[in-house]
Amino acid sequence: EPEVTQTPSHQVTQMGQEVILRCVPISNHLYFYWYRQILGQKVEFLVSFYNNEISEKSEIFDDQFSVERPDGSNFTLKIRSTKLEDSAMYFCASTTDLEGPQHFGDGTRLSIL
Amino acid sequence: SQQGEEDPQALSIQEGENATMNCSYKTSINNLQWYRQNSGRGLVHLILIRSNEREKHSGRLRVTLDTSKKSSSLLITASRAADTASYFCATAAYGNKLVFGAGTILRVKS
Numbered sequence: 001e002p003e004v005t006q007t008p009s010h011q012v013t014q015m016g017q018e019v020i021l022r023c024v025p026i027s028n029h030l031y032f033y034w035y036r037q038i039l040g041q042k043v044e045f046l047v048s049f050y051n052n053e054i055s056e057k058s059e060i061f062d063d064q065f066s067v068e069r070p071d072g073s074n075f076t077l078k079i080r081s082t083k084l085e086d087s088a089m090y091f092c093a094s095t096t097d098l099e100g101p102q103h104f105g106d107g108t109r110l111s112i113l
Numbered sequence: 114s115q116q117g118e119e120d121p122q123a124l125s126i127q128e129g130e131n132a133t134m135n136c137s138y139k140t141s142i143n144n145l146q147w148y149r150q151n152s153g154r155g156l157v158h159l160i161l162i163r164s165n166e167r168e169k170h171s172g173r174l175r176v177t178l179d180t181s182k183k184s185s186s187l188l189i190t191a192s193r194a195a196d197t198a199s200y201f202c203a204t205a206a207y208g209n210k211l212v213f214g215a216g217t218i219l220r221v222k223s
Contacts, residue, residue: 004155031209043156043201043213056208091155098209099143101158 002026006092006105014113016081021108023075023092032075033093033102034067036060043091049075079110087112119202119214127222132189134217136202137182143205145178147187150199150216159187159200194223 005024013019025032034046048055049067057065064080075094079086089109093102119136126132138145144163148156162169162178162185169176175188189196199218203211 006155033210035211035213042215043203043211045210045212048208048210056210093156093211095209099163099205100209101146101161102209102211103158104148104155106153106155 004092004094004103004105006090006108008108009106010109010111012111012113013082015084019079019082019110021077021079021090021092021110023077023105024073025075025092025094026103027073029094029096029103031055031095031098032067032069033095034077035091035093035104036088037091037107038085038088046077046090082110082112084112086110119200119217121217122215123218123220125220125222126192128192128194130192130221132192132196132219132221134187134200134202134219136185136187136214138185138202138204138212138214139183140204141206142180143207143209145176145185146203146205146211147174147176147185148201148203148213150201152198156201189219192219192221194221197221 007022032049037043047057047061066078068076089107091107093104095102146161147159150156160171162176173190178185199216201216203213
């Protein structure tokens with residue numbers, strides 16, 4: 001069964017550094033999402049992306065964050081200048097149907113030192 | 114916030130017993146979805162129920178939705194040790210942005 005893949009599985013970065021989290025959504029999916037889960041807290045929506053544009057973003061998704069689909073397969077989340085509070089699991093998801101289930105990757109654990 | 118809370122926060126049962134988890138939400142929705150998360154893994158979609166549906170079944174899963182009470186329940190029948198995981202409800206309104214609850218940690222003892 002096709003799946004969403006995320007790399008790396010764990011990223012350790014110094015505060016203030018830039019980080020890029022990578023995702024390969026399922027190939028025929030059209031809608032893409034990033035979520036994050038701070039340890040012990042709820043999964044939170046960050047951003048949705050369709051047709052090479054951001055569809056919606058949350059208050060968390062400030063100017064330090066950006067998303068890109070640089071080619072036909074990858075979907076990336078960049079954090080420009082990381083802060084300690086950016087430490088979390090980051091999940092990528094994709095779907096074909098705007099009213100259907102989303103398919104999640106296994107996440108990238110981001111640790112900011 | 115669109116989402117309410119799930120209860121219980123944690124549930125421990127014996128293999129073979131049924132497990133029931135509840136979820137409440139606050140605003141209008143298009144659909145409500147349940148996901149499972151095994152430790153250290155991503156979220157796996159279990160079942161989706163639309164706002165005009167009241168009950169849905171999938172294998173050992175039964176989901177109900179009461180839009181008047183803004184609540185849903187997930188029943189897992191004849192539980193197995195492999196069902197041990199965290200279970201989350203997530204509501205979707207316009208644009209399919211998912212809003213997750215805090216989750217229920219289910220432990221099935223063999």
